[in-house]
Structure formats: C-alpha cells, structure tokens
Amino acid sequence: MTSPTGSAGSVRIPRRASWRWSEKAWGMSSGTAGLSSLRGGAPEGPELAFELLRHAQGFGYATEAGGAVVAWATEAGYEQLWATVRAWNVASRRVLEKLGFRETGQVEHGAVHGDSLLTVRSLSSPA
Known part of the structure; x- marks a missing residue:
C-alpha cells in the first residue's frame, strides 16, 4: 500500500493518508481506513481511523484494512499509532485489540456521543 500523499518519513505526519475501498458484490463504497494527524488530544504520532458502512460490517474488513494501514505505517517509519474509540463501540474495540x-x-468524556477511550500501539515491537 502506498500513501496518496507521498512518503511519511519518520517525523513528518501527513495531515491525512486514507484509502477507500468498494466491494464488487455491492457495487458501492464500503468504507475507509487511514491515518490522521488532525486529532488535537492524542499524543505525538498519527491516529488510526477506520469507518465502515453498515452493509460492510461483520465481515472482517475493518481488521483487514486496519492491518494494512498498520503495516504501511510501520514501513513508513512510524514508532507508534494512536486510536480513539467510543466506549460503547464494542466491535471497534475488538478490532483495535486484534x-x-x-x-x-485515558478517557475523553463526551456528553453527546459518549466517552472516547485512547488506545496505543507500538510499531517498534510485535503486537
């Protein structure tokens, strides 16, 4: 997987590096996954983000796409990744664990959408 914004290097974080995919059987977009440096509350380093449309959930696509982004980030020289997830989003918490x-x-309290949990993954050691 190559970055749509070019090489990330070990210091420079692209404001957004994302990929969108479609499932031929549905003939429509199924989701996105990528890295972002737009989050203000996360420590240094990019944040992993993934989102699937409802019709694509439950097939392992988030885990597969997230794994591809983690592999790309490792090859690009990042030392760690962050991700936030809503406390109530058990499926996404499971994906991040995998x-x-x-x-x-660390919890960021949210009155409207619920609390967000901060997660981290070191890329310098195996998962």
Whole structure:
C-alpha cells in the first residue's frame, strides 16, 4: 500500500493518508481506513481511523484494512499509532485489540456521543 500523499518519513505526519475501498458484490463504497494527524488530544504520532458502512460490517474488513494501514505505517517509519474509540463501540474495540492496540486508561468524556477511550500501539515491537 502506498500513501496518496507521498512518503511519511519518520517525523513528518501527513495531515491525512486514507484509502477507500468498494466491494464488487455491492457495487458501492464500503468504507475507509487511514491515518490522521488532525486529532488535537492524542499524543505525538498519527491516529488510526477506520469507518465502515453498515452493509460492510461483520465481515472482517475493518481488521483487514486496519492491518494494512498498520503495516504501511510501520514501513513508513512510524514508532507508534494512536486510536480513539467510543466506549460503547464494542466491535471497534475488538478490532483495535486484534490489531495490537491497548487501552491507555485515558478517557475523553463526551456528553453527546459518549466517552472516547485512547488506545496505543507500538510499531517498534510485535503486537
């Protein structure tokens, strides 16, 4: 997988590096996955983000796409990745766990959409 914004290097973080995919059987977009440096509350380093449309959920696409982004980030020289996930989003928490992310205990309280949990994954050691 190559970055649509070019090489990330070990210091420079693209504001957004994302990929969209479609499933031929549905003939429509199924989701996106990528890296972002737009989040203000995360420590240094890019944040993994993924989103699937409802018709594509439950088939392992988030884990597969997230794994591809983690592999790309590792090859690009990043040392760690962050991800936030809503506390109520059990499926996404499971995906992040499968990808080697661990919850840090840091919670960002949200009155409208619920609490967000901060997770981290070191890329310098195996998941």
